[in-house]
Amino acid sequence: MKIREIEIGYPENQHILSPPDFDGDEAVYRQFLHQVGVEKRYLSEPGETASDLVLLPAQRMLEKLPAEKVDFLIFSSLTLDFKTPTTSSVLHHKLGLKKNCGVMDLPFGCAGFPMALSMVKGLFSNPNIQNVLILLGEIPSQAIHSEDRELKFLFGDAGVAVWVEKEEVEKESNFVFGNDGEGFNYLNVLKGGAKFPFDETFLLEYKNEPQIQRQGRISMDGLGILKMVLKHVPEAVHSILETNKVTAEEIDHYLFHQASNLVLNTIQKKCNIPPEKMIYQMNDGGNTVSCSIPIAWKKAELEGRFKPGDKIVILGFGVGFSWCGTLLRYESI
């Protein structure tokens, strides 16, 4: 399983954070940059969907990967276009993929990318599947209240296309999965699903927040999430090393879901990871949910951080509280 290419597509509207975002308080702004790490976010327009954001990077990818070679399409997003059919089915049609290319949606959140790769690993046991296109699109900014300062400067929107190619001899990448239902209380969007449909009270409450009327509202308890991270992430990292039969010393890079600098620093210290092995890419784009790992991968690659044969631990974690991770070896093209 080889990550052959990654294409990133941000919305055009950029928000460069500055002191006026923090009531003109330079010190608070500096503190935010230090603790959270976001300098710039990209914001979709109200009504623009996650599937809209993946179209451009997907089209750019299809200039390198001929459409007839795509054997399977996975769409990872927390905001699907329709109750049914799948958004991957709609994207398959828009992109002109062949009829015998399978499709699947993966509404999994921050661990969506490693989870998609774990699906790809299974798909590659089928001799007819050689190339999988993973599209990841997230629009968290549209589920955040305009005055919710704690959340709105943390998250950003993005679309990503990843071409995963089957190797002649598949290298072993064993996956680690997990879930702790306690996390339900710490990060959720409760309204807008089958359990709690949007009702008149909700729509009236958010009459000045049309994006929330469409997408529901993200609620996050930062301390609760941090507790889940401290409780589960170190153990998951240990399991990834163990199940792939490697030692911590053999790992060249740790690429975690880009939740915030604070969370990444906490994991680095708790797991005793040498700081130079950590990948931090919060500054340009912020927390982009399931897009964050492939975006950070691509940027680290462009910075020349990866050498052929490097061992890279990837681990996504978040809403659920769920996690998924594995060990990948970097192959240059």
Place this chain on the structure above:
Amino acid sequence: MEIQEFIKNILAAFDDVPHLELEPTSNLRSIEGWNSMHVLLLVAMIDIEYQVLLSGEELKNVTTVQALFTLVKQRRGE
């Protein structure tokens, strides 16, 4: 577990607060620029250094460095 070392660890966790000085009697919430992120930094430091995972509920009643130190000691059974 020593309070001076505990204070040193808090200062290291709060490396974004310039010229911070802490005494056992210092009120944590009076730290310049105190915000919800500092609560997270404290919880993370205490878990990493002292293997105690505090809840928001436990922290609500804590105001001074000494009170926090005592709480962590209690949780460690010391």
